[in-house]
Amino acid sequence: MSIEFIDLKAQRRRIKDRTDAAIIRVLDHGGYIMGPEVREFEGQLAAFGGAAHALSCANGTDAVALPLMAWGAGPGDAVFCPSFTFAATAEVVPWDGATPVFVDILPDTYNMDPAHLESAIEQVKREGKLSPKVVIAVDLFGQPADYPKIADICRRHGLKLISDSAQGFGGTLHGKHPLEWADATATSFFPAKPLGCYGDGGAVLTNDEDLLKVMDSLRVHGKGADKYDNVRIGMNSRLDTLQAAVLIEKLAIFADEIEARNRVAARYSEQLALYVGVPTVIEGGISTWAQYTIETAERDALGAFLKTKGVPTAAYYPKPLHLQTAYRDFPVAGNGLPVSEAKAARVISLPMHPYLDEATQDVIIAAIAEYAGAGA
Ligand SMILES: Cc1ncc(COP(=O)(O)O)c(C=O)c1O
Numbered sequence: 490m491s492i493e494f495i496d497l498k499a500q501r502r503r504i505k506d507r508t509d510a511a512i513i514r515v516l517d518h519g520g521y522i523m524g525p526e527v528r529e530f531e532g533q534l535a536a537f538g539g540a541a542h543a544l545s546c547a548n549g550t551d552a553v554a555l556p557l558m559a560w561g562a563g564p565g566d567a568v569f570c571p572s573f574t575f576a577a578t579a580e581v582v583p584w585d586g587a588t589p590v591f592v593d594i595l596p597d598t599y600n601m602d603p604a605h606l607e608s609a610i611e612q613v614k615r616e617g618k619l620s621p622k623v624v625i626a627v628d629l630f631g632q633p634a635d636y637p638k639i640a641d642i643c644r645r646h647g648l649k650l651i652s653d654s655a656q657g658f659g660g661t662l663h664g665k666h667p668l669e670w671a672d673a674t675a676t677s678f679f680p681a682k683p684l685g686c687y688g689d690g691g692a693v694l695t696n697d698e699d700l701l702k703v704m705d706s707l708r709v710h711g712k713g714a715d716k717y718d719n720v721r722i723g724m725n726s727r728l729d730t731l732q733a734a735v736l737i738e739k740l741a742i743f744a745d746e747i748e749a750r751n752r753v754a755a756r757y758s759e760q761l762a763l764y765v766g767v768p769t770v771i772e773g774g775i776s777t778w779a780q781y782t783i784e785t786a787e788r789d790a791l792g793a794f795l796k797t798k799g800v801p802t803a804a805y806y807p808k809p810l811h812l813q814t815a816y817r818d819f820p821v822a823g824n825g826l827p828v829s830e831a832k833a834a835r836v837i838s839l840p841m842h843p844y845l846d847e848a849t850q851d852v853i854i855a856a857i858a859e860y861a862g863a864g865a
Pocket of ligand 1: 548549550551553574575578627676677679689690
């Protein structure tokens, strides 16, 4: 039996007829750039995410960059973000000259530690070299960060808040999407993401109409009201119409898929808790389970053993950003990031997708039980 880490083909079989028809409609009408499906999808995405507005763009990296650019985060500005995340979260900060300041994570959810964030902001203020401007919280592995606490800190210190929901779009906290607390939510439609397309894509959601207008201009070269008068330095970051057409079909089954992901995760947790550390979800939170990530002191050995059993795994993320070559000269808050460093050595993600059937899951669980038995 070959086990997929993320089985995109199973989803493709479910929606093949509808996506194929949608793609052919676009090929026939020919509006490949900013065609009608782009607007239609943006409206549906905003409704799904509880937002007044959704602005699609070329990828999830640009989706994090757009609000930063719109707010003018630049030289002298500090942007606080976790180090235990994908590079894109921090990568966009220095694009316009701002400085990422790395903050530690909580040991149970792997998301930004609000207490460490607050001490980081106070430290930056005390040192007086940078001025705190924005916080980027990440919904790592699919579950929402502690937005009520993080947003309260942002409000008290006068900072903007981005939820980087590239992995967690669709996840909620007490029934609300992160945008309930954040100024902007960024998401990615990279194919392996919970809501993915068939290429690159991304979007920013916001309730702030002024922010929307500036980002709308930035995504098309800084366009102004007069087409031939660009009013700011922008970029080319449009979502292809073909991808929007695919996403309309995928969004239609997304709520159902989130439920299925939660069933798979619950079954893993029930049966694996005996052998390994299983994930903790924040109280009141619903995860989209972009990854189902377990913890063990023998991460590499377990991964190698599972490979011999035909079970694919991945280590997200073996090296936190503040230890990586491109990022190690940026400031790290407090006395380092001990939780990020410890978790990077222990986490391992298992196959996870909405179409993981029980028989296949049983093979994965049995292999982990066998490893634990052999190691005991
Ligand atoms: C947390 C996080 N932020 C941002 C991104 C960037 O998304 P994209 O690959 O669409 O640029 C990703 C995806 O890989 C991600 O996991």
